[in-house]
Amino acid sequence: xxxxxxxxxxxxxxxxxxxxxxxxxxxxxxxxxxxxxxxxxxxxxxxxxxxxxxxxxxxxxxxxxxxxxxxxxxxxxxxxxxxxxxxxxxxxxxxxxxxxxxxxxxxxxxxxxxxxxxxxxxxxxxxxxxxxxxxxxxxxxxxxxxxxxxxxxxx
Numbered sequence: 001x002x003x004x005x006x007x008x009x010x011x012x013x014x015x016x017x018x019x020x021x022x023x024x025x026x027x028x029x030x031x032x033x034x035x036x037x038x039x040x041x042x043x044x045x046x047x048x049x050x051x052x053x054x055x056x057x058x059x060x061x062x063x064x065x066x067x068x069x070x071x072x073x074x075x076x077x078x079x080x081x082x083x084x085x086x087x088x089x090x091x092x093x094x095x096x097x098x099x100x101x102x103x104x105x106x107x108x109x110x111x112x113x114x115x116x117x118x119x120x121x122x123x124x125x126x127x128x129x130x131x132x133x134x135x136x137x138x139x140x141x142x143x144x145x146x147x148x149x150x151x152x153x154x155x
Contacts, residue, residue, distance in 0.1 A: 024053060024071040030092035031068075031078055033085070035061045040085070047084035048077065063114040065092060093119055 035041050041059050048057045048068055054077075055070035068077050074091075082089045094110070094117035110119045 024073060026055075026071055027069070027074070029068045029072065029074045029077050031066050031081065032064055032090050032092050033066050033081060033087050035059065035064055035066075040087070043085050044081060044087075047081055051077070051080060065114070095119075 033044060035044065038061075041061050044059055044066055045057050048054055048066075051072065053071040054068055056068070058067040059065075060067075066081070078089045078091070081087065094113050097116050097118055113119065
């Protein structure tokens, strides 16, 4: 860009500014797609490799997880996979086990989750109250804690 282009950009009329597009952010999109065989894996990869802005596609068939990185929009990526493959696509609903305070609470524990993962109760407001400890639960567990010097020594 020359100096004339820079100056003309600042002095341009409003009608030319609407043609300026915002650049998409570099992001990672994780989604859950049921992958049964190598053919399904190839189909998902092929649908995403042709997409503009995609830097890399990683498919983990055992976890039914697809990770896409690049300058893309998450909704467009998910729509494209659903359209091209005919499969149901949803955002990746799991987080690592360590991120949840009570991973075996009814809202967080999911039998279908991959090993080391539980349902994301932080992002799901309907399940969040089930996975948080109430003040009375916290008080009772602290009474028998090893870190509490005034704890009950009955045990």
